[in-house]
Amino acid sequence: MPTLDKDKGIADAVEYFVKEEKMKRRGNVQLSEALETLERVSKSLGISADNIIALCEVAASGRHGDDISCKLIRCLIPAKEFPDRAVMVSISYICSNIPSSKIQAMLLRLLIAVYDYIDKKETLQKLGYLLFCFIENSILTPYICHLLYLLTRKEDVRLFRVRKLLDLQTKLGPQSYLIGLLSIYKLYFPNLVSIVIPSTKKHFFPTRDRQWCSIIREVQEGNQNIETSHLKLSLELSEKLRAAETTMLQGIPPAKRRKMEPIPVVHSSRSNLTVKMSSRLIAMLEEKPIPFVQIPDIDTLLRNPDKVELPSQMGAALRSPLLQCFMSYSADPLMTCRFSYWLQDTLCDELLDSTVTPSCFPRIESILEKLIQFTEFIQEGIPAVDQILFRYLQVWNGMDFRQHMFRLITRCRLYPFSLLNENVLDPLRKLYVRTSVFIKCQITMCLTQLLRNYVVVEIHRYNQKYPDSKPSVSIFEDDIGPFEPLSTVQGLIQFVDRLNCAGLTLENNHNLLLHFTLTFSEMVSTLYTRYDLPCVYLPSRHIIRAFLTDNAMGPARLCGIINRYKENCQKLKNDLKGTESEAVRLRLKETVHSLNIVIMDLCDTLWRRKAFTHGRTDSYFNFDSTLLDGGSNDGLSLYLHQAFLPFSLLFLKETQPKEHIGHPRGIQEVRDTFMEFLQRENISEVKEFITNTITRYRLSTTTVT
Amino acid sequence: MNDSVLMPYNKIPQYQLATVLLVGSEGIGKHDFGKCLIKNSWFYLQVRTAITLPLPLTSDKSRPRIDYICFLIDLTSRDSLKTVEESLKHVDVRYFLGQCCFIALKVKNPEKRAIFIEQIVQLSKQYKSDVLYGSFETEEESIFLAEQILKSVEIAAGMQKNVTPMFLESTRFVGTEEEGEK
Numbered sequence: 001m002p003t004l005d006k007d008k009g010i011a012d013a014v015e016y017f018v019k020e021e022k023m024k025r026r027g028n029v030q031l032s033e034a035l036e037t038l039e040r041v042s043k044s045l046g047i048s049a050d051n052i053i054a055l056c057e058v059a060a061s062g063r064h065g066d067d068i069s070c071k072l073i074r075c076l077i078p079a080k081e082f083p084d085r086a087v088m089v090s091i092s093y094i095c096s097n098i099p100s101s102k103i104q105a106m107l108l109r110l111l112i113a114v115y116d117y118i119d120k121k122e123t124l125q126k127l128g129y130l131l132f133c134f135i136e137n138s139i140l141t142p143y144i145c146h147l148l149y150l151l152t153r154k155e156d157v158r159l160f161r162v163r164k165l166l167d168l169q170t171k172l173g174p175q176s177y178l179i180g181l182l183s184i185y186k187l188y189f190p191n192l193v194s195i196v197i198p199s200t201k202k203h204f205f206p207t208r209d210r211q212w213c214s215i216i217r218e219v220q221e222g223n224q225n226i227e228t229s230h231l232k233l234s235l236e237l238s239e240k241l242r243a244a245e246t247t248m249l250q251g252i253p254p255a256k257r258r259k260m261e262p263i264p265v266v267h268s269s270r271s272n273l274t275v276k277m278s279s280r281l282i283a284m285l286e287e288k289p290i291p292f293v294q295i296p297d298i299d300t301l302l303r304n305p306d307k308v309e310l311p312s313q314m315g316a317a318l319r320s321p322l323l324q325c326f327m328s329y330s331a332d333p334l335m336t337c338r339f340s341y342w343l344q345d346t347l348c349d350e351l352l353d354s355t356v357t358p359s360c361f362p363r364i365e366s367i368l369e370k371l372i373q374f375t376e377f378i379q380e381g382i383p384a385v386d387q388i389l390f391r392y393l394q395v396w397n398g399m400d401f402r403q404h405m406f407r408l409i410t411r412c413r414l415y416p417f418s419l420l421n422e423n424v425l426d427p428l429r430k431l432y433v434r435t436s437v438f439i440k441c442q443i444t445m446c447l448t449q450l451l452r453n454y455v456v457v458e459i460h461r462y463n464q465k466y467p468d469s470k471p472s473v474s475i476f477e478d479d480i481g482p483f484e485p486l487s488t489v490q491g492l493i494q495f496v497d498r499l500n501c502a503g504l505t506l507e508n509n510h511n512l513l514l515h516f517t518l519t520f521s522e523m524v525s526t527l528y529t530r531y532d533l534p535c536v537y538l539p540s541r542h543i544i545r546a547f548l549t550d551n552a553m554g555p556a557r558l559c560g561i562i563n564r565y566k567e568n569c570q571k572l573k574n575d576l577k578g579t580e581s582e583a584v585r586l587r588l589k590e591t592v593h594s595l596n597i598v599i600m601d602l603c604d605t606l607w608r609r610k611a612f613t614h615g616r617t618d619s620y621f622n623f624d625s626t627l628l629d630g631g632s633n634d635g636l637s638l639y640l641h642q643a644f645l646p647f648s649l650l651f652l653k654e655t656q657p658k659e660h661i662g663h664p665r666g667i668q669e670v671r672d673t674f675m676e677f678l679q680r681e682n683i684s685e686v687k688e689f690i691t692n693t694i695t696r697y698r699l700s701t702t703t704v705t
Numbered sequence: 706m707n708d709s710v711l712m713p714y715n716k717i718p719q720y721q722l723a724t725v726l727l728v729g730s731e732g733i734g735k736h737d738f739g740k741c742l743i744k745n746s747w748f749y750l751q752v753r754t755a756i757t758l759p760l761p762l763t764s765d766k767s768r769p770r771i772d773y774i775c776f777l778i779d780l781t782s783r784d785s786l787k788t789v790e791e792s793l794k795h796v797d798v799r800y801f802l803g804q805c806c807f808i809a810l811k812v813k814n815p816e817k818r819a820i821f822i823e824q825i826v827q828l829s830k831q832y833k834s835d836v837l838y839g840s841f842e843t844e845e846e847s848i849f850l851a852e853q854i855l856k857s858v859e860i861a862a863g864m865q866k867n868v869t870p871m872f873l874e875s876t877r878f879v880g881t882e883e884e885g886e887k
Contacts, residue, residue, distance in 0.1 A: 356813040358843060395812045395822060397839045399849045421878050430835050433873045434853035491878075498876045505868060 009037045014051050017058050017072065031068070038075045046079030046219040049086075056086040059103070060093035066102050073106045077216050079223055081119040087111065091127045094134070101139045108143035113213050115150055117220060129156055135164065138172075145177035152181070154188045161185075162192050169195075301326060315342040318370040328378050331475045340384040340476065343371070347388045352395075361400070368404040379457065381411035383478035390423035398431045406442060410449040414458040416483040417491035425495055432499055437507045444503070444516040447496045448523055454492070455531040459485050486535065493524055493537045501542035509549050518546060518557045525564040528572050536568050536591050538598075544620045547602070547636075552643040552683060555606070560685030562598055563692055569595060603693055606641070606686070607671070609634040638686065639667040639674060651677050709759035712797045713804060716770035723862035724751045724769045725854070728792050729777030730785040731756055733810065734841045738777075741851045748864055750855070758792035772862040774805040775854060778825065781817040786824065793832065803870025804861045807836040808850065833874075 013034040038055075041047065047055070058064070059072040076086075090107045093099055099107075108131075111124075118124060128151040131144050148156075162185055169178050179195075186193035301322060317323045317339055327335060350356075350364050375381055389408055396405070409424060432443050461474055466482045500517040507513050521543065527533040543561075546554040569592055576585065601620050605611040611621055612628050634640055639648045648664035651674055656662050667674050675687045691697040711726075725742065727735045739752035751769065760768070774796065779785040789807070796805070809825050811817070829836045839850040861870050 353815050355816060394826070395809075395838050397812070397837075397846065397849070398853070399846060425878070429876055430837070433876060434837075434856045436852070495878060502873060502876050505872070506865070508866075 010041050010047070010051065013037045014054055017064075018054055020064070035068075035071060035075075038072070042075040042077040043215055043219070044222075046077045046223060047075065048079050049081065049083040052076050052078060053083055053086050053089065056089050060090050060099055060107060062093075062099035062103050066100055069099070069103045070106045073103070073110050074212065076110055076114075077219050078114060078117055079219070082114040082117045084118070084120050084123050087118060087124050088127065091124075091130065095130055101137060104134075104137075105139050105143055108140060108147060109209055109212075112143060112146050112150070113209055113216055115147075117216070125151060125153070132161060132164075135168065141168070141172075142175075142177040145181045149177075149181050149184055152184050152188075157185045157188045157192070159192060162189075166195070298322060298325065315339065315346065318367070318374055324374060324377055328475060333477070336476050340382065343382065344384040344388060347385065348391075351388065351392050356400070365401060365404065368401060368408070372404060372407050375408075375411050378475055380474055380476060381408075381413050382476050383413060384476075386412055386415075386478075393424060393427040396427055398427075398435070402439075402442075406446040409446055410453055412450060412453075413478055413480075414454060414462055414485050414488055415480060417488040420488060421491065421495065425492070429495075429499060433502060433506070437503075437510045437513050440503050440507065441512050441516045444496070444500065444513070444520060447492070447499075448516070448520045451489070451492055451496070451520070452523060454485075454489055455527065455533055459489070459533070486533070489533070490535065490537060496520055497537075497540050497542075501540055504542055504545050509545055509554075511549070511551050511553070514546060514549065514551070514554060518553070518561065521561050522557070522564070525561045525568060528568045529564070534572065534576075536565065536572060536588070538565065538591055538594050541620065543598075544601075547605075550642045552647070555641060555643050556683045556685045559602060559606075559689035562595070562602060563685065563689045565595055566599065566692065599693055602689070605636040606638045607690060607694060609637050609668075611636045634665070634668075637668075638671065639664045644678075647678060647681060647683075648674070650681075709762070710795050710797050711758060711760065711771060711774070711800070713771070713799050718772075718863065719751075719769050721864070722749045722751060722769070723772050723858050723864065724753060725773045725775060725858045726771045727752065727754045727775050727777060728758060728789065729754075729756070729775075730779065730782070730788045733777050733779050733785060735777065738841060738847065738851070741847045742855060745848055745851045746855055748859060750858070755792075757788050758795040772804065773854075773858040774800055776805065776807045778807060778809050778820070780809055780811045780820050780825075781814060783819045786820050790828075801832050801834055803834075803857075803874045805832075806834050806854070806857065807832075808854075809836055809838050810840050812838045813840060 016030060016034045038047075055072055055076060059069040059076075062069050064072075090111060094104045094107055128147065131147065134140050135144050162182070165178055165182055165185075169175070169182075172178070182193055182195065186195075317327055327339070346367065350360070350367065354360075356364070371382075371385065375385075385408060389405075389412065393405070409428075412420070412424060428443050428447070432440055462485045500520065503513055504510075504517060521539050524537055524539070527535065527537070539561075543558065546558045548554070569588070573588060573592070576588065597616070597618055598620070600614070600616065604614045604619075605621065611633050612623055613625070613633055616622070638644060639651075645664065648667055651667065652661050652664065654677075655670075655673075675690060678684070679687050727739060729735050735754040739754060742752055743750055753768070753771070776789045776792065777785070778789055807825070807829060812822075825836055837850060837853060839846055841847050841850075857870075857873075859865055860868050860873065863869075
């Protein structure tokens with residue numbers, strides 16, 4: 001019964017408003033009753049679509065005066081949906097300029113408040129930008145900006161509109177609503193809008209009608225609750241889950257964080273951001289390219305690789321693993337160009353052109369972290385990043401973002417050595433000679449990785465590019481021009497060699513630094529056998545320091561390194577027969593000569609007990625005989641060397657009876673067994689070296705390593 | 706030889722004591738940095754400061770030998786660069802073999818920058834000395850900068866075995882068409 005009453009009441013009220021031509025404002029009982037009914041019903045149940053259309057027509061025409069129209073408009077709370085036609089009516093009346101500004105403003109506020117409940121937004125989309133003409137009306141400007149902020153698509157961004165907004169801004173000052181609309185324009189066309197948009201989006205459009213909006217929401221929820229069955233609820237839930245999955249795949253952070261981060265979210269102009277992804281929709285979109293936002297998973301991507309439309313901000317690739325996969329698959333030069341441009345702009349802005357305080361560190365670190373992940377994924381360095389790195393390292397203080405800098409340096413591309421040295425190696429050198437041993441180790445490791453990258457990836461990339469210029473496999477192209485890549489590699493090796501020499505002296509053969517130095521030398525020693533680089537670069541004479549430590553790692557690994565150099569040289573010599581120039585062969589001959597000196601030294605000291613009496617003047621152990629004690633010749637031998645003494649004693653303990661342990665010198669007769677023992681203790685390099693070099697073993701066919 | 710030029714080897718070195726001279730315009734933070742140096746030093750250190758060179762001749766007798774010179778430049782004031790350039794004329798050339806360096810401060814405020822980075826780079830190339838970039842704003846940065854300077858000072862004062870400043874300078878790659886040498 002009460003509903004019937006209410007319905008009747010509503011119908012009467014509506015009819016009253018529609019039919020009445022002129023109303024008395026004061027003392028009009030019917031008027032106040034009708035208004036009251038309307039308000040009551042609208043706040044509790046909401047008004048049905050037809051009634052909304054009728055009332056809208058009445059109110060927008062301004063027939064009954066400003067106050068009544070405004071009150072009527074306030075009552076237009078939709079029960080379920082806000083009808084299309086009402087939107088059309090309101091916009092038409094606004095554009096006709098018949099109602100006063102107050103009513104126009106009220107209508108706009110209505111449209112903003114019920115924006116989410118308009119069922120088909122096409123009318124609003126098509127007509128919305130007509131309102132742009134009224135943007136200069138100072139009463140209407142904030143509301144128009146807000147509505148257009150919600151409506152703008154990529155096609156709507158035009159230069160004349162941008163200009164108009166900027167003009168308004170110069171007249172009115174930087175109003176938040178103008179900046180809000182410009183921020184959307186900047187999102188689509190950053191080249192047209194050059195002003196700086198602050199990163200907080202909270203206060204662009206302060207909610208002026210908070211109460212109104214909350215009433216509308218309550219009414220809607222109430223109505224939904226009445227009609228809803230648990231089926232609809234579960235449908236909503238599944239839609240919400242799919243939405244969450246999509247956002248996770250696109251890498252969109254929770255809404256609050258989104259506002260502070262400079263990496264944009266995957267965003268497409270022509271996308272409908274609701275989650276109603278049915279197969280019908282996919283079929284419909286088959287003709288047009290699919291905006292990237294609508295691709296929820298990799299299967300969809302794989303099914304339509306050529307129909308994907310890239311998002312409006314390529315920088316979103318840093319956030320979305322799906323987009324990264326797509327980038328590595330289709331090396332579209334336009335896409336990489338856009339991405340490089342955005343990356344260069346952002347990094348320059350963050351690192352070089354703005355004040356960097358410790359509070360900016362987390363943000364910058366997150367960008368660098370994501371960038372490193374991206375480069376690790378595509379296994380490639382980005383030339384734009386290299387350029388920024390060059391500039392930043394010049395003014396780097398050696399402390400900020402150290403780990404990230406090192407990792408970015410390892411992915412640096414091949415450049416002519418003078419360029420590389422000036423921009424990357426010199427800052428590292430500056431840091432190396434002045435810091436603690438741990439940073440020295442990090443730098444050495446970074447440079448080892450850089451070298452490895454060069455020989456494994458970059459040289460091949462260069463060889464593919466020049467001179468044949470075949471289509472390349474790299475995603476990001478650089479434009480350095482032809483140069484000599486091998487000379488860069490050689491320069492790098494010599495540079496690191498010099499650094500290692502200085503470092504070991506400064507840190508007094510620190511074990512950790514020695515480890516990294518030896519790792520570098522191990523890598524260089526296999527350049528031909530493992531990486532097919534036709535050159536052999538011997539380390540400088542500091543390497544003998546490794547031999548004189550009291551840590552078994554030193555001499556053992558040195559033997560291993562020299563062994564590998566020997567293999568390298570032999571293989572290179574065999575492969576070079578007759579094809580190469582005189583200069584190359586001469587260089588190889590010199591290298592072999594130097595290598596021979598080292599081999600002889602090692603053999604003489606470790607094995608043949610002639611450490612100082614060998615009579616070679618170019619040896620590393622060339623001392624005046626008067627300076628030496630007579631019995632010092634076997635002081636560096638395998639069993640008396642200070643690094644191997646512990647092993648000698650262990651050996652003696654194991655093999656000799658407890659009463660006569662004997663002196664390590666006694667191991668001389670059982671050197672072979674001692675070598676096997678060392679091998680058991682994981683020091684196999686010595687045995688390999690000795691069997692490879694000492695003639696007796698080398699020629700013996702029974703020795704099996 | 707001009708009397709006002711600062712010489713590296715005209716005095717007997719102090720036993721186990723290193724002396725570093727900080728040269729920079731007023732208000733740049735020399736005294737605080739000096740205190741930081743002394744606090745973080747693991748050897749005996751004396752810090753002397755000057756706004757400009759040449760140092761006054763009157764106190765020359767009581768002054769110890771200067772092992773290392775740091776020229777501090779504030780990137781937000783063109784004046785500091787001028788004073789440093791003026792002072793550089795009064796330094797003996799042997800200091801530039803690894804016994805001096807430039808420190809450029811406030812590099813992380815590009816909006817207030819008054820000196821082009823290229824000018825600093827030019828200065829560094831001309832005098833073949835390194836430029837360290839840093840600032841005195843946070844404790845960490847000061848300490849990091851101080852530790853770097855202290856390592857150089859220790860070597861310049863001869864307190865580290867077998868290492869001279871020239872040895873460190875040899876790690877630098879000089880020239881464009883140099884043949885690799887071992």
